[in-house]
Amino acid sequence: MSYIETYPIQHSTILRIYSEKDEIDVSPDYQRNGGVWTPEKKQLLIDSILNNYDIPKIYFHEFNREERKHSGVTYSIIDGKQRLETIWDFIENKFNLSTDFEYQDDPNIKLASLSYNDIAKEYPKIRIKFDSFVLPIVGVKTDDLDLIEDMFSRLNEAVPLNSAEKRNAFGGDMVKAIREVSNHKLFTRKVKFTNKRYQHAEVAARFLLVESSQHDHSKLIDTKKVYLDSMAKNYRNNRTKLVENFVEVVENVCDEMVKTFIDNDHLLRTQGSMVVYYLFFKELIEKGKVVKRKSLEDFDKKVKDNRTLAENNYEKADFDLLEFDRLSQHGTNDVSNIKERLRVLKDNLIF
Incomplete structure (x- = not known):
């Protein structure tokens, strides 16, 4: 217990x-x-x-x-x-x-x-x-x-406990799709965070929201609970084919991510980083490019080293990397946050 x-x-x-x-x-x-x-x-x-x-x-x-x-x-x-x-x-x-x-x-x-x-x-x-x-x-x-x-979600973000579990109870085509994506090898082998409280399903839902928001609004939207719940309800029935198309796109991106990341990868240690990586890999696919894991590892180290530098000499630290670091800890579901982290990631990677 x-x-x-x-x-x-x-x-x-x-x-x-x-x-x-x-x-x-x-x-x-x-x-x-x-x-x-x-x-x-x-x-x-x-x-x-x-x-x-x-x-x-x-x-x-x-x-x-x-x-x-x-x-x-x-x-x-x-x-x-x-x-x-x-x-x-x-x-x-x-x-x-x-x-x-x-x-x-x-x-x-x-x-x-x-x-x-x-x-x-x-x-x-x-x-x-x-x-x-x-x-x-x-x-x-x-x-x-x-x-x-879970405790700090309640204390610091006022996020209801087990929102993904509650969403699972909605049933329907999109919830079924969330379950399917959450069983992808990216989640069962590559990510470092566990699925004891439906964390994998939560991230899978965010991936699917990226695709559904593009279809419905022609743009990325916040990946917050209210929009995830709305997607699950709006795509509950009579849109099976469209949901299947979303799943196909998401799993194609996940397949590419699996090729890059190692098992239990510390680069995939938090849920908050996943949508940024998803969008990054989706763009790589569209442009016919690939990225080596070492480039991502070097970027992660660069962010950490910059944090240490800032602690000793704030003025010499790289502002973009400090901002990436800060945004990675706060409000990671805001669309402006996601876009800015994606920009910094792309600007700092060597292909």
């Missing part, structure tokens, strides 16, 4: 969590990577802590005894990675407080531009206060990692 349990982690002071950082996996497979934080955003978080403001909750996945023994870690970060790493960076003197920082408990104390070490030397009581700040960390226990995604 799958379950999920949440609870507040007790005594989660900054100093304690920092002392246990080696026991925390900051980059598990299900980590939701956020956009790169600017120096100003990092300084604002430390400002909030020093001035006793509430900060957003941080979520940890707690490993069971066997998982701890195997991995050597106690927790992995589900949400809040940037906040924790910002705090750790401040403790390690990687950035200072802002030049206009004001200590609200006593404005006469001048902390502006100071580092963590500076505060420890000049104002040890304030350093102790910072170290003793209790982080709002929520522990998550589950025997099904997919439930973590």
Whole structure:
């Protein structure tokens, strides 16, 4: 039986969590990577802590005894990675407080531009206060990692749980087509995300929506739940031949993707990337071109390296790649998001 349990982690002071950082996996497979934080955003978080403001909750996945023994870690970060790493960076003197920082408990104390070490030397009581700040960390226990995604869909996007499962109950020609496409080798062998909660069917539906929206509206539309549900209902009956044509086109594109990607491919680790790849491969087919997996692998690495560069020197980072990174984490079903990521992908690939 799958379950999920949440609870507040007790005594989660900054100093304690920092002392246990080696026991925390900051980059598990299900980590939701956020956009790169600017120096100003990092300084604002430390400002909030020093001035006793509430900060957003941080979520940890707690490993069971066997998982701890195997991995050597106690927790992995589900949400809040940037906040924790910002705090750790401040403790390690990687950035200072802002030049206009004001200590609200006593404005006469001048902390502006100071580092963590500076505060420890000049104002040890304030350093102790910072170290003793209790982080709002929520522990998550589950025997099904997919439930973590479901939980955050509810909390962060207000997406109803199991929307694909509900859509499956509509029945009809399009729902049958979604099932057929979701059984393609692209999903059964190549993608890295599981199908425990109909994730494959959700992506298959988005592929089919690309084709049906082109037929109905002569353009791509948002691949959101409301449009997926509408497609399933509009193509429920009496349009069998048209649905079969959509399936043929989609499976042809999927066939090409299968030739490029490896089994359980980390490049296909998220649902949000799938429509972009689908549109990219569809365009390749139309133009009679092919792409090597190495080119896609190099692009993925380029995005990650650019993220690291931005963390150290934001001005030298490539804006397009930062935007691709940001858009890959937020609102991935918006048509404007999809088109922009597709553009950046095409602009950066070497054929």
